[in-house]
Amino acid sequence: MTIERHTKGLALRAIRQAAGGQRLRLRENIAGYLFLMPFLLGLAAIIAGPLVSSLYMSFTNYAAFGDPQWIGFDNYMRAFSDPRMWAAASVTTTYVLTAVPTVVVVALLLAVFLNRGIQFLAVYRAIFYIPSLIGGSVAVALLWRQIFGAEGLLNYTLQAIGIDHRISWIGSPDTALSTLVILQAWQFGSAMIIFLAGLRQIPQSYYEAARIDGANGIQQFFYVTLPMLAPVILFNTVMSMIGAFQAFNSAYIISSGSGGPADSTLFFTLYLYQQGFVNFDFGYASALGWLLILVVATATAVLLIVTRRWIHYGEDA
Structure with a gap:
């Protein structure tokens, strides 16, 4: 019985240490994402929008004035020629x-x-x-x-x-x-x-x-x-x-x-x-x-x- 209680105690201690390690890693991950948040927000607001917009425009006939007209892959075919x-x-x-x-x-x-x-x-x-x-x-x-x-x-x-x-x-x-x-x-x-x-x-x-x-x-x-x-x-x-x-x-x-x-x-x-x-x-x-x-x-x-x-x-x- 003494050995069994000792084994259970070691197991519980290992579980607590593992849980504590997971909580520590979670806190570190949260801190890391918080530090990355300004960059991620800037990426989403400043880069992602224009990037998606340019992808759409690449399939259109779009000049400085007027609305873009969908032309499919014509711009890409034009580039290769x-x-x-x-x-x-x-x-x-x-x-x-x-x-x-x-x-x-x-x-x-x-x-x-x-x-x-x-x-x-x-x-x-x-x-x-x-x-x-x-x-x-x-x-x-x-x-x-x-x-x-x-x-x-x-x-x-x-x-x-x-x-x-x-x-x-x-x-x-x-x-x-x-x-x-x-x-x-x-x-x-x-x-x-x-x-x-x-x-x-x-x-x-x-x-x-x-x-x-x-x-x-x-x-x-x-x-x-x-x-x-x-x-x-x-x-x-x-x-x-x-x-x-x-x-x-x-x-x-x-x-x-x-x-x-x-x-x-x-x-x-x-x-x-x-x-x-x-x-x-x-x-x-x-x-x-x-x-x-x-x-x-x-x-x-x-x-x-x-x-x-x-x-x-x-x-x-």
Whole structure:
């Protein structure tokens, strides 16, 4: 009987502890949702409404004046037969495939350099982060025109070292998009900070073991740093890719909204803007917007699926 009472007592204590743990988790969940409430309300009131409205408008013929007229999938069929839409898609794809790897590589290399325990690390980190704060703003885009123009700083520097190259890098179809890639790569600060945080989480014992096995610095980078940092690399790649697909300001300012020269900087978002706010064809612009959403979602899903085999997280180790 004593053993039986003791067993029942332990069972009751376990039940009370489980119930207490459930109540604690419930309180934590409630607190979490309360903190998320402003964002959720803003999402519902500011984003969800226009999103659903744009989806409806994508199936209509809707200009600036008049009521929308339902036309079904005509806007989407029009998009697939629109040569300028395909030109914008080509420019955007080229931009994504060049700008995203450039940003990730530059941010990673600088993070590895700053993680070596150099003096004044906080100062360097702040300096390198400044470009991400000002980003591709109007002022920076205008400055880019002064740097890469025919009489800009780049040509002046080349002339000073004996290279007479007086073309407008922004005004040439062959180089205009490259200047925007450089502008995007200049905004590496956010990715660099995330890489720094990831590098700090790699146990030093791994590097010590690699050094004992005779691995040099380059081998440690490829066999320790990159595998351990793979989830962070994936995160930065996905976020940079989504941002690159949505790039707009730099192309709009540098090309004065035209996407020139010769549509070489005609980003998809810029063409969408032209259709919606220049031609006032809101139905077609909405369809283009939803096509962009589908492309970004598909590209993100493919990237996650492809990289799933060689990226391992902490709980998978």
